[in-house]
Amino acid sequence: MDVFIIGITGKVGGLLARELVSGGDAVHGLVRRDEQRPALAALGVDATVGDLAGMSVEALAAAFGDADTVVFAAGSNGGSAQDTKAIDGDGVVKAIEAARRAGVERLALVSVLPESWRERDLGEEVEYYFAVKKEADIALSRSDLDWVILRPSLLVDDVGTGTVSLxxxxxxxxIARADVAATLAAVLREPRIARQILELDEGPVPIREAVRANVPRPSRATT
Known part of the structure; x- marks a missing residue:
């Protein structure tokens, strides 16, 4: 694959880049500062400098280059409402249109489980974050792209177990971010998983087996 990652300097995006490179895939990404490029180049990752919030659709489409898959792993992490709208909302819509213009058919979005942290008093900004993430899911699911939406549970920095529930x-x-990245890499490598929303939590099933279990089965003929 030739994969372009929006959010490649984030924790999940960075882990995903390593997973893909180790599997022989070509990886590119978007960074905000030129000084972020050398560390990625050392991994074999080419990076384009640009600010997602301020980029035009045309500029983002040009950054995609010859990628056949785009992964949107950027996020405001429940920051200010302005940042949330610019990244988690408008940023996804921009990526959808840029993918269309660049001729990229497959777009995977790292979203969030709607139930995350619902037992807590989250405050207005985080509640807004969840609302915007849901609207982004809707926008992608209504697009004509070959999309996948992955909704992980609460992300932690523990060592990955290699097993999940998906x-x-x-x-x-x-769920460990390492397991999220490994699952997403496995999903990207399974072209039969398309136009699906998948939720992800810690669990006992080896990642590749869990992904294979979500390949749609042929519909049974009716008489």
């Missing part, structure tokens, strides 16, 4: 609906717990 499906259309999962309980909310927590």
């Amino acid at each position: 499906g259309p609906a999962e309980s909310h717990g927590e």
